Amino acid sequence: MAKLQKSIEKRNALLRATLCLVNSGGIQEASVAKVAKMAQVSPATIYLYFENKQDMVNQLYLSVKEHYATVAFKNYIADKPVKKSYEQIWLNMIQFKKDNPEESSFLSQCDNTPIIEEETRQKGLSFLQPLFDLWEKGKNEGIIKDVSPYIIYAFTIYPQSFLTNIEQRSLCKINKVELTQAFQAAWDSIKV
Amino acid sequence: MAKLQKSIEKRNALLRATLCLVNSGGIQEASVAKVAKMAQVSPATIYLYFENKQDMVNQLYLSVKEHYATVAFKNYIADKPVKKSYEQIWLNMIQFKKDNPEESSFLSQCDNTPIIEEETRQKGLSFLQPLFDLWEKGKNEGIIKDVSPYIIYAFTIYPQSFLTNIEQRSLCKINKVELTQAFQAAWDSIKV
DNA sequence: CAAATAAAAGTGAATGTTCATTCTCTTTTT
DNA sequence: AAAAAGAGAATGAACATTCACTTTTATTTG
Numbered sequence: 001m002a003k004l005q006k007s008i009e010k011r012n013a014l015l016r017a018t019l020c021l022v023n024s025g026g027i028q029e030a031s032v033a034k035v036a037k038m039a040q041v042s043p044a045t046i047y048l049y050f051e052n053k054q055d056m057v058n059q060l061y062l063s064v065k066e067h068y069a070t071v072a073f074k075n076y077i078a079d080k081p082v083k084k085s086y087e088q089i090w091l092n093m094i095q096f097k098k099d100n101p102e103e104s105s106f107l108s109q110c111d112n113t114p115i116i117e118e119e120t121r122q123k124g125l126s127f128l129q130p131l132f133d134l135w136e137k138g139k140n141e142g143i144i145k146d147v148s149p150y151i152i153y154a155f156t157i158y159p160q161s162f163l164t165n166i167e168q169r170s171l172c173k174i175n176k177v178e179l180t181q182a183f184q185a186a187w188d189s190i191k192v
Numbered sequence: 193m194a195k196l197q198k199s200i201e202k203r204n205a206l207l208r209a210t211l212c213l214v215n216s217g218g219i220q221e222a223s224v225a226k227v228a229k230m231a232q233v234s235p236a237t238i239y240l241y242f243e244n245k246q247d248m249v250n251q252l253y254l255s256v257k258e259h260y261a262t263v264a265f266k267n268y269i270a271d272k273p274v275k276k277s278y279e280q281i282w283l284n285m286i287q288f289k290k291d292n293p294e295e296s297s298f299l300s301q302c303d304n305t306p307i308i309e310e311e312t313r314q315k316g317l318s319f320l321q322p323l324f325d326l327w328e329k330g331k332n333e334g335i336i337k338d339v340s341p342y343i344i345y346a347f348t349i350y351p352q353s354f355l356t357n358i359e360q361r362s363l364c365k366i367n368k369v370e371l372t373q374a375f376q377a378a379w380d381s382i383k384v
Numbered sequence: 385c386a387a388a389t390a391a392a393a394g395t396g397a398a399t400g401t402t403c404a405t406t407c408t409c410t411t412t413t414t
Numbered sequence: 415a416a417a418a419a420g421a422g423a424a425t426g427a428a429c430a431t432t433c434a435c436t437t438t439t440a441t442t443t444g
Contacts, residue, residue, distance in 0.1 A: 007393090026305050028220045032430055042395045044432075053430065105304065112300040112357070114218050147373045150364050154354040155377045159346035165304070172342050181339045185347045189381035199419090224404055234421045236406075245404065 011049050013039040015060045023102040027057065027113060058120045061110050064103045069127035071096040076130065082138040083187065089131060090183055093157065097164040098174065105168065108161050131157075145190050156186035203241050205231040207252045215294040219249065219305060250312045253302050256295045261319035263288040268322065274330040275379065281323060282375055285349065289356040290366065297360065300353050323349075336382050348378035 017038035021030035032053055036043040050056040072092045076085065097104040110116045135152055138144030144152070163182060167174045174182070209230035213222035224245055228235040242248040264284045268277065289296040302308045327344055330336030336344070355374060359366045366374070 026219075026307065031428075033428080043430085044396080045394055047431070048393065108304045112297065112304065118361070145373070145377070147377070148364060148370065150355065150358055151370065151374055151377060154351035154374070155347060155381060158354045159350055162346040162350045163342065166342055169310070172340060178340065178343065181337070182343055182346070185337075185339070185343060185381040188383075189347060189377040191380075223402075225402080235404085236422080237420055239405070240419065 007049075010039070010041065010045075014041065014046060014049060014056065015063060018056060018060050019064070019102055019106055022057075022109060023105050027109060027115060030057075054115055054117075057110075057115050058117060060106070061116055061120055062124055064107060065124035065127050067100075067103065068093075068096055068107070072128070073130055078130075078134075082134060082141060082143055083191075085134055086138070086187075087183060089134070090156065090160075090186060091179070094160045094164065094174075094179065094182070097160055098167070101164070101168050104161070104164055108165060111161075143192055145192055147190070152190050155189040159186065199241075202231070202233065202237075206233065206238060206241060206248065207255060210248060210252050211256070211294055211298055214249075214301060215297050219301060219307060222249075246307055246309075249302075249307050250309060252298070253308055253312055254316055256299060257316035257319050259292075259295065260285070260288055260299070264320070265322055270322075270326075274326060274333060274335055275383075277326055278330070278379075279375060281326070282348065282352075282378060283371070286352045286356065286366075286371065286374070289352055290359070293356070293360050296353070296356055300357060303353075335384055337384055339382070344382050347381040351378065 014035060017035045018030050021034055021038065032043050032046055035056075036046055046053075046056065050059060072089055074092060076089060078085070080088075132149055135144060135149055139146050159182070163174055163178075166172055172178075206227060209227045210222050213226055213230065224235050224238055227248075228238055238245075238248065242251060264281050266284060268281060270277070272280075324341055327336060327341055331338050351374070355366055355370075358364055364370075
């Protein structure tokens with residue numbers, strides 16, 4: 001039991017090291033040798049925990065997405081009004097990105113790289129199912145436009161990445177005012 | 193003169209090859225050797241046209257951004273009503289992304305990689321100045337919300353990348369209906 | 385319980401590629 | 415005949431992965 005625990009910790013150390021390196025210099029910076037060094041482990045050890053480098057990055061992707069979803073849906077109670085629920089989730093999501101810039105930047109980098117396999121992507125998306133259900137509920141109640149979930153995602157969730165991205169690059173600050181304006185924009189784009 | 197022309201053509205061949213390779217397998221796939229081979233040129237020749245690989249990618253970034261801006265602002269006449277002008281530019285922009293998936297995907301990949309220097313990024317952004325001016329005009333006329341241009345960009349232009357991205361991955365189709373809905377969402381998010 | 389043994393986890397060095405870049409030499413253009 | 419453009423081969427570093435080996439942990443047996 002203590003053994004298993006140690007294994008999990010080592011696995012996490014490897015994932016954390018990968019996250020850190022990808023964040024500081026792009027995915028190409030996270031070489032197996034560097035990850036191993038940062039996690040204080042032999043390069044060979046990585047292959048005890050992961051099939052290969054691509055597998056390691058894909059697993060990291062899933063683990064980060066899972067964390068993201070956990071934060072997004074914390075204290076989520078399905079029977080509140082749709083707008084209120086959505087506001088809560090939306091704020092949780094952007095807060096996650098503000099609080100976890102490394103994980104957030106990693107996810108952004110993954111959006112457009114072929115290292116992440118389509119299967120992994122789909123699995124990652126499935127963590128957000130409650131959100132898609134909420135949109136469906138909103139559509140049925142006639143308070144959210146009857147458009148594809150892709151459009152809803154594109155105009156309400158996806159913009160968060162841009163905003164936190166530029167805040168990270170110190171080009172702007174996202175405080176309470178901007179947060180309120182941003183949610184208003186998101187909601188206006190999809191409300192009936 | 194014919195000499196210079198030939199030089200430009202060779203430079204363009206190198207940029208085109210880079211674009212193609214980046215598109216097919218990520219930035220790491222575009223190695224100097226492969227780019228040279230695809231452009232039917234010796235690896236050494238690349239260093240006659242560019243300082244190094246990073247410089248080549250940065251120049252490609254600028255060249256693509258310039259093309260993008262050219263398409264965005266074609267037939268743009270500043271004295272039409274703000275909403276009409278904006279609709280025209282917005283449609284031009286998304287059409288560019290649909291018509292030029294390689295260039296579009298390249299730009300997306302560049303959004304989150306440290307290969308592109310901050311200076312290059314800023315220069316690339318400056319091509320879109322007329323758009324920022326239009327927003328300012330809209331704000332002055334009281335028809336666009338008085339919020340930061342970052343927010344406007346995040347909720348109207350940035351979502352296009354997501355939509356064309358998933359269309360590219362064959363997860364959805366963006367036809368006339370979706371295009372109309374999408375522009376409506378974009379406009380609703382920022383109109384007063 | 386303790387010694388013996390089997391299995392699992394972990395290592396550093398080596399493998400064979402591929403990488404970006406530079407070298408020396410040749411061809412083409414002025 | 416000078417200079418500019420281009421070539422292929424060479425360089426050394428970095429890469430992902432595997433190798434033969436050691437150490438640690440778990441299980442069996444006397």
